[in-house]
Amino acid sequence: MIDRPAWAEVNLSAVTRNIRSLKSLMPPGSRICAVVKADGYGHGAAAVSRAALAGGAERLAVAFAEEGIELRRQGITAPVLVLGYTGPEGARRAVGWGLDVTVLSEDNARLVSEAATALGGTARVHLKVDTGMSRLGIGPEEAPAAARAIAALPGLELEGVFSHFAASDAADSGFAREQLARYLDVIARIEDSGLRIPLRHMANSGGLLFLPEARLDMARPGISVYGLRASSERDSLSGLEPAMALRARVVQTRTVPAGTTVSYGRTFRAARITRLAVLPLGYADGVFRSLSNRGEVGFPSGRAPIVGRVCMDQCMVDVTDLPEVREGDVGTFFGPGGPAVGEVADRIGTIDYEITCAVNKRVPRVYTEEESRR
Numbered sequence: 001m002i003d004r005p006a007w008a009e010v011n012l013s014a015v016t017r018n019i020r021s022l023k024s025l026m027p028p029g030s031r032i033c034a035v036v037k038a039d040g041y042g043h044g045a046a047a048v049s050r051a052a053l054a055g056g057a058e059r060l061a062v063a064f065a066e067e068g069i070e071l072r073r074q075g076i077t078a079p080v081l082v083l084g085y086t087g088p089e090g091a092r093r094a095v096g097w098g099l100d101v102t103v104l105s106e107d108n109a110r111l112v113s114e115a116a117t118a119l120g121g122t123a124r125v126h127l128k129v130d131t132g133m134s135r136l137g138i139g140p141e142e143a144p145a146a147a148r149a150i151a152a153l154p155g156l157e158l159e160g161v162f163s164h165f166a167a168s169d170a171a172d173s174g175f176a177r178e179q180l181a182r183y184l185d186v187i188a189r190i191e192d193s194g195l196r197i198p199l200r201h202m203a204n205s206g207g208l209l210f211l212p213e214a215r216l217d218m219a220r221p222g223i224s225v226y227g228l229r230a231s232s233e234r235d236s237l238s239g240l241e242p243a244m245a246l247r248a249r250v251v252q253t254r255t256v257p258a259g260t261t262v263s264y265g266r267t268f269r270a271a272r273i274t275r276l277a278v279l280p281l282g283y284a285d286g287v288f289r290s291l292s293n294r295g296e297v298g299f300p301s302g303r304a305p306i307v308g309r310v311c312m313d314q315c316m317v318d319v320t321d322l323p324e325v326r327e328g329d330v331g332t333f334f335g336p337g338g339p340a341v342g343e344v345a346d347r348i349g350t351i352d353y354e355i356t357c358a359v360n361k362r363v364p365r366v367y368t369e370e371e372s373r374r
């Protein structure tokens, strides 16, 4: 940190406030399950989990058992749902660590049942139904019979049946509505057979924000928890604050003559006498190489363009027009004080999710608790 002044600042108060804001949209008594997979979308899963629980989230979700176990190791006792595939070893570990498990079929549930009975306990499982994402899950036709069979397996409590939207972020909510209708039909057919499903959940951030009927007993927001865009077609940011800023201090400034080329491949040639600032963050840290000659870094006095290719550990910006910028000054690659995450994502043709997930582990996370800037 001292030798390499670069860090990702995570404002945990923003996470807490974002959860409060999302929760205020939910029907009374409904729950929020904050999705903290992929190390909390790069923000740091344990810290974000605590901040989300403080804001009123009742539950957490991760992609696979090891991510949930890490939360348990960090002392987090709230219910954690493993959203992805869990195999035999994962089932033993998930049950042993008190995680709730997504099951995709009766056979898959049997693994969890065996793990639970071997440990002499009960495991909570959620059956995933594929209503149109064509990813994980059982088909709507087979779901009711599977739900009944799973509920009858020893050592299992079928607590939830859930599904996932493919396009809840789209301006046209037609397909999301179709998926919701298929899902509710599955639930009705399960409950017609006398089985009650305590937790019906389907909504990711887009579903929660744009489709009130999808909020049901619980929603599973991820990207909105971090104050980032759930959609590029609709406003998904009102009431939310970005939690992360990627920052580094200028480690060197140099003035070079016109005609000087910068970085690998010499893709930038100075058209004038140019003052360059070197920042110690590169593509191995999460500053995408595709930002070469395209990105900008924010300083208190304005924005400076990234010039030349982004290197593995460093990049250069042109601060000729920002004479106030000195060695030791803080530049912001994204987040408050610099370009928004969404602006960076748009520039390189990706989504907000990828920008924060790409911030490598070698970049220290610095946690703050700041008042709202809104």
Ligand SMILES: Cc1ncc(COP(=O)(O)O)c(C=O)c1O
Residues within 6 Å of the ligand: 035, 083, 164, 203, 204, 205, 206, 220, 221, 222, 223, 224, 230
């Ligand atoms: C099953 C499931 N639920 C919820 C989420 C959260 O989605 P989002 O970050 O769009 O809110 C994800 C993330 O991809 C997911 O895979």
